[in-house]
Amino acid sequence: MPLRAMNDLTAHNASLAGELSAAVTRVLDSGWYVLGREVAAFEEAFAAHCGVPHAIGVGNGTDALELALAGVGAGRGDRVALVANAGGYGTAAVHALGAIPVYVDVSPETWLLDPVALDRALTGGGVSAVIVTHLYGRLADMVALSAVAARHGVRIVEDCAQAHGAARDGRRAGSFGDAAAFSFYPTKNLGALGDAGIVVTADPAVAERVTRLRQYGWDRKYRMATGPGRNSRLDEIQAAALRVKLPHLDAWNARRVELARRYTTSITHPKVALPAIEAPGHVAHLFVVRTADRDGLAAHLRAHGVPSETHYPIPDHRQPGFGDRFADVSLPVTEQLCAETLSLPCYPELSDADADLVADAVNRWEV
Numbered sequence: 001m002p003l004r005a006m007n008d009l010t011a012h013n014a015s016l017a018g019e020l021s022a023a024v025t026r027v028l029d030s031g032w033y034v035l036g037r038e039v040a041a042f043e044e045a046f047a048a049h050c051g052v053p054h055a056i057g058v059g060n061g062t063d064a065l066e067l068a069l070a071g072v073g074a075g076r077g078d079r080v081a082l083v084a085n086a087g088g089y090g091t092a093a094v095h096a097l098g099a100i101p102v103y104v105d106v107s108p109e110t111w112l113l114d115p116v117a118l119d120r121a122l123t124g125g126g127v128s129a130v131i132v133t134h135l136y137g138r139l140a141d142m143v144a145l146s147a148v149a150a151r152h153g154v155r156i157v158e159d160c161a162q163a164h165g166a167a168r169d170g171r172r173a174g175s176f177g178d179a180a181a182f183s184f185y186p187t188k189n190l191g192a193l194g195d196a197g198i199v200v201t202a203d204p205a206v207a208e209r210v211t212r213l214r215q216y217g218w219d220r221k222y223r224m225a226t227g228p229g230r231n232s233r234l235d236e237i238q239a240a241a242l243r244v245k246l247p248h249l250d251a252w253n254a255r256r257v258e259l260a261r262r263y264t265t266s267i268t269h270p271k272v273a274l275p276a277i278e279a280p281g282h283v284a285h286l287f288v289v290r291t292a293d294r295d296g297l298a299a300h301l302r303a304h305g306v307p308s309e310t311h312y313p314i315p316d317h318r319q320p321g322f323g324d325r326f327a328d329v330s331l332p333v334t335e336q337l338c339a340e341t342l343s344l345p346c347y348p349e350l351s352d353a354d355a356d357l358v359a360d361a362v363n364r365w366e367v
């Protein structure tokens, strides 16, 4: 069967169809649909999976970032440091908070937040928090980044939306920062049947703040104890589906890594640079190659029935919606990566045979 898309969510969820249907029916019959027993049980299970004491279910990953930032004390008018090559979600969260993005370049080796560039950005003060994005499934260097942030008294929010389950030295993504945000958008390594997100933290004060802010700032019904709050709740159907899927996350991640390794040996095109997937903790959310004529490779693959996608073509500081607001921001590594990266299909249900077809099509590119 030809590869039709970058993902096959029908096959993914079909493998658990009976359990997922039973979970949805259980919620339907319960008569309780938002922030109930399913959410509480999933929060507990996900916190345990991450190795942190607190998890707070919210509406989606972007809300999770915004609420995590608010949870660590960032607010209106504050400066928040972040990368500009990660799809703009962090930027959206920073703006929703009324805060100001301070863009930092990424490392040319890892494509993740560069500790040296962060140190430079924090020198001189004025930044209150930093978002560290574990892009494509690869854990950022949290030891170096935490040391830099601590030296400047800046709190860290991890963006783990592409790194569920990634671990290094026995610690999972989400357990390094002051707080962390996850998305369960259906294509993520752990995906719901709709929108969902979560904030995890080891800090009880952050947990309490986020718990209030996700529901109007209430500490109890109709009392706004912390504010301004908002409505970003996790619903019972999504939580019930996520409870079914969480026990399979590590096996799915292992299959993604296996496919990434397969690509690493089978793709041999001299003009196509491969990602370093052997980095500890990699969970291969995306398999992203790099080549000078990215659009040429994408067109060649399309002509051979192979889907591909660019994550992400426009760096945040060059998005047209911002006009020339960031015109004087220059991030050479970020800008070059946005022009040269291309993602190949990499999802747990992809067969070895189809992965070999993808690799073969790449190798046959005449450039």
Ligand SMILES: *Cc1c(COP(=O)(O)O)cnc(C)c1O
Residues within 6 Å of the ligand: 060, 061, 062, 063, 086, 087, 089, 090, 133, 135, 159, 161, 162, 183, 184, 185, 195, 196, 197
């Ligand atoms: C998907 C994603 C988000 C946002 O999640 P939503 O649930 O779509 O709001 C944030 N950060 C990264 C890195 C993502 O990939």
